[in-house]
Amino acid sequence: DAGVIQSPRHEVTEMGQEVTLRCKPISGHDYLFWYRQTMMRGLELLIYFNNNVPIDDSGMPEDRFSAKMPNASFSTLKIQPSEPRDSAVYFCASSLGPGATEAFFGQGTRLTVV
Amino acid sequence: QQQVKQSPQSLIVQKGGISIINCAYENTAFDYFPWYQQFPGKGPALLIAIRPDVSEKKEGRFTISFNKSAKQFSLHIMDSQPGDSATYFCAASKTRNTGNQFYFGTGTSLTVIP
Numbered sequence: 001d002a003g004v005i006q007s008p009r010h011e012v013t014e015m016g017q018e019v020t021l022r023c024k025p026i027s028g029h030d031y032l033f034w035y036r037q038t039m040m041r042g043l044e045l046l047i048y049f050n051n052n053v054p055i056d057d058s059g060m061p062e063d064r065f066s067a068k069m070p071n072a073s074f075s076t077l078k079i080q081p082s083e084p085r086d087s088a089v090y091f092c093a094s095s096l097g098p099g100a101t102e103a104f105f106g107q108g109t110r111l112t113v114v
Numbered sequence: 115q116q117q118v119k120q121s122p123q124s125l126i127v128q129k130g131g132i133s134i135i136n137c138a139y140e141n142t143a144f145d146y147f148p149w150y151q152q153f154p155g156k157g158p159a160l161l162i163a164i165r166p167d168v169s170e171k172k173e174g175r176f177t178i179s180f181n182k183s184a185k186q187f188s189l190h191i192m193d194s195q196p197g198d199s200a201t202y203f204c205a206a207s208k209t210r211n212t213g214n215q216f217y218f219g220t221g222t223s224l225t226v227i228p
Contacts, residue, residue, distance in 0.1 A: 004157070033216070042120070042220030043158070043203060056215065092158055093216075096222055099209045103159030105218050 004106035006092050012112045018080040020108045023092030024073055027114045033103060034067055034077050035091040043091070049075065117141060118206050119122045120219025129224050133191040138221050140185065144206040149178065150218070152201040158218075161202070162189070165214035194226045 002061040004025040010014055011062045032060050052069045054108040060067070064083070069075040089110050093103040120137045127133045137147075148163035163170045164178040164187065177190040188222045191198055204219040 035218075040220075045215060045217070045219035048215060077159075093157070101148070101163060101207075101209060102160045105159065107155070107157050 002096055004091075004092055004104050008109060008110050009107065009108045010112075012114065013082055015083055015113055016081045017113075018078065019082045019086075019111060019113075020089040021077040021090050021092075022040065023075045023077070023106060025075070025094030026090070026104055028096070029094035029104070030097045031068060031095045031100065031103075032075050033095075034075070035105075037089040037091060037095065037108070046077070060081035063108070079111075082111075084113045087111055087113050117217035118168065118204055118219045120204050120222060122222060123220065124223040125225070127138075127224065128227055129194060129196060131194050131226075133189075133194045133198070133200070133205070133224055133226070135202055135224070136186065137196050137219050138141075138184075138186045139206050141206070141208075142185070143208050144217075146207045146209045147178070147187050148205050148207075148216075150205060152203065152221075154200075158201075158203055162175040166227045168174065191224075196226045196228050199224055199226050208226045 007022045020111045034046040044060045047067045049069045063067045067077045089108045091105050091108045093105045119121050149161045151161040152158040162173050162176050162181050166182045172201050175180035175192045180187045201221045202224050203221050205216050207216045
C-alpha cells in the first residue's frame with residue numbers, strides 16, 4: 001500500500017482565496033483524521049471521520065473550515081476564505097477500526113497564505 | 115485545552131548522551147500512550163508505545179517510563195545519535211472506546227550534536 005496520500009504538498013495562496021486540501025486514506029481504514037501542525041500548538045486535531053461520517057469537528061477553528069468525506073477513499077479539507085493565520089502544515093491520518101493503536105500519517109500539505 | 119502536556123519544547127544533546135522527553139495527562143480514561151517521531155518534511159510515524167499496566171517498555175535504544183499514579187510518562191533515548199534528530203510527539207488515546215482519537219502533545223525538537 002502506498003500509505004496515506006495527500007495533495008498538494010505545498011500550497012501558496014492569497015488571503016481571501018479558497019483552498020482545498022485532499023487526502024486518500026489507506027484502504028480498509030475506517031477512521032480518518034485531519035490535523036494542523038504549528039510551532040505554537042503542535043498537532044491539533046481538527047476533525048475526524050468514522051466510516052465516512054464526521055464524528056467530532058470540535059477542533060475546527062471556525063466556520064471558514066469545512067471537511068467532507070464523500071467515500072471511503074477520499075476526503076477534503078476546505079478553507080474559505082483563507083487568512084494568513086491559517087498558514088500551517090495540515091496532515092491527514094488514517095487508522096483501522098475501534099481499538100486501533102496506530103494512526104498512519106500522510107506527508108502533509110504546507111499551506112502558506114499571503 | 116491541551117489533553118497531553120509535553121516538555122521540553124526543544125532539546126540539544128551530545129552524541130552518545132541520553133535524551134529525555136516528558137509528558138503528562140489528566141484523563142484517566144486514556145489507556146494507550148504512543149510516541150511518534152517526525153523527520154523534516156515527513157508525517158509523524160509511530161516509534162514506540164505503552165499501556166498503563168506496565169511501568170516500562172524498551173525497544174532498542176528507546177525506552178518509555180510510565181508512572182500511572184503521577185499520570186506522567188517519558189521517552190528516554192539512550193546513546194543518542196545524530197540520526198535521532200527529529201521532532202517527537204507523545205500522545206494518548208482511549209482504545210477501548212469507539213472514539214479512537216489520538217491526542218498529541220506539542221512536540222519536542224531534538225537535535226543530537228555529533
